[in-house]
Amino acid sequence: MPRAGSRLRIVLGLVVAMAALGAAAGPVLGAQPGVSVPTAKVAFLDAITFTGSATLTSDVVRVEIVVDIEGSTRSIVAVVPTTVSSGEAKLSWVLDAPGGFLLPNTDVRARFRLTLANGSSVVGPATSVHYDDTRFKWKTVTGDFVTVHWVDGGQAFGQRAMKIGDDAIRSVSALLGVTERDPIDFYVYGDRTAFYDVLGAGTRENVGGEAHPDIRTLFANISPDAVDDPWVGVVIPHELTHLVFDSASQNPYHHPLHWLNEGIAVYLSEGYTTSDRGAVAAAVEAGTLMPLQALGAQFPTTQDR
Template sequence: MLLCLLALLPALAAPAALARQAVAEAEVVVAESATAAFPDGIDFSVEASSPDGIAEAELLWRPALEETLTLGLPEVVPGPTVDLDHRVELRAGALPPGLDVHYRWRFTDADGAVLETPERTVLWADDRFDWRPLGDCLVTVYAYSGDDEFQADVLASAEATIERLNRRFGAELTDGVRIWVYDSGDDLTGALAPNSEPWIAGAAYPWFGLIQAVLPTGDRDELARVIPHEISHLVLYQATRNPFNGPPAWLDEGLATLAQGTGQAALWERVADAAEAGELDRLRSLNGQFPYDPDGALLAYAESLSVVRYIVDTYGETGLSKLIAVFAEGVSYDEAVERALGISLDELDEAWRAAAPAQAERELAALGGTTGRGGLGEFEGFLLASGSLVMGVVALVALVAGARAFGRARRLRPEPEGWGDGSVLDSRPMSDPVQEQRA
């Protein structure tokens, strides 16, 4: 762990000096550097020489946690020595700041022999601020404002959520997570792609293990909603990652809202109202993208929480653990439910819908009553940590209700009994990140 902590420091320091090395398999001497020039891109430079001459040079790079390489082709004048500069343009939002970028150079000499340098790493980060890292290889929280205690609370909340999800449901985080905490929405704006909406106040990228969040120092209600919810999305994504199929939206969002420590009253009210009116959606309709209208979105998230809670109440933590494990195999939604729970997806749908009215009233009673049926008043608090809202929903809510929505690029009762000890505050990836709206 000490090595992990020490490794964080050079990444936040000034651009690395030229690294000189000899490629053992061939007589190529290389001096190279990589400098992040936020927000424009990363500047790569290399000097290479070989007695056999260098005919071609290629830059191969990839973001951390990604296997696919991107090829850069600097212009080369063949000769015994080449001095090359190549910029990877990132201003258009190709990569969110906060990631390690791994790279190496590949040279082809005049005889056609191909030689590669060892892989190196450069941090692509928002260098407008003096970031303080706190954490280890599993979770690192970066902050530039506020006190150390609040930053430690963010870290503790993330680590506690990871531990609970693993202990209760077998969902294991295999790759590290980075959380970049911005003090205000205005500060975050500079880290977003050009022409991003002015109300955006956060984004998460499960496939990169990255969260960007606006958490003003001392706002522990915000912390209790946002961090457990978003960590849940990252954990489930990593626990079920496969090349074929991911969990349905109702499982992803249901588990994330279950993990949250606050803001669930509006969800259970919406379930109760829909159940009473006979308007609960079919479970199959919650497999994919949720509705765009605010009330439809609220209902979809509420139903997701209700379904996941029903599975835990009926089949126990073991049942949900089995469901998560089966989805890691990339099977269909129908096969996953049948193998894990022993019933069909349609049978789960019918059983949940039958149990929902009593379930919602029971949960509301546990919360101490309602906050007023049918309104969007608590939609603001809920959406703050909602990970999969599409841009259309958030924009519409901004116009209709002035809500605040936390979104992920992908991919609420008090803690259930046994969920935590109370000492800590409590994806399917999509092509573009979905962001959180500011107040």
């Protein structure tokens, strides 16, 4: 059995020998697998390109990117192709961003991930990018609840839109018994084409506004000379009602009833109008009111009577 001193010399000798072997075989031997933080390059309505680098070792079996889009509960996981199997690798992956898929005012987070042969993974640092409509120079005004972003029209236009929005949030919150705390963004497009570009090809025609509760954002198409038109005072409260309804009813188990959501939005933006009263009276007369049982469905139709 060697004495303590000679044992130390043996260990030191081994370390030196291993270091020499490592140096002779190149820097990869003994290198740790790792990935850089992605760099994001945004081309609005086109794509976000994430680039970075990885140190690959022989036990890396897969290189992936994990992308989280604000408002979505599911991550996008995609394989990132590499041209080398070990050593330094350049990484690049493109997230397509057509209109309607990725909306302005959305945060996108991404990180690279390596999966090793033993099943473990190496997760790199995340980058976060705020996807914005960079085609315009936006003016901004912030009220009690709503921040209005607009392009065409003066300060009075923004103030007017903000007041309509704030008043709507106040009345809906009072009815539903919820308090809105998180900010709500309201993007006003004066240009119709620019507005439809953002909402995407699937949008039906003649939509004045569209609320996206998942990103707490309302998009509307209002030209500067139309802010006092009666329809504006209906569309903005209607869409914002959907947003507050979402706050009031959000739960992990099921979607709230669609007819109730839509009904409250119509009731609060237009009231119980003469034509609505007429429709109800006619249904009572004809015996075609929805039975209570049908009201348990998302949106009962004539078949449910």
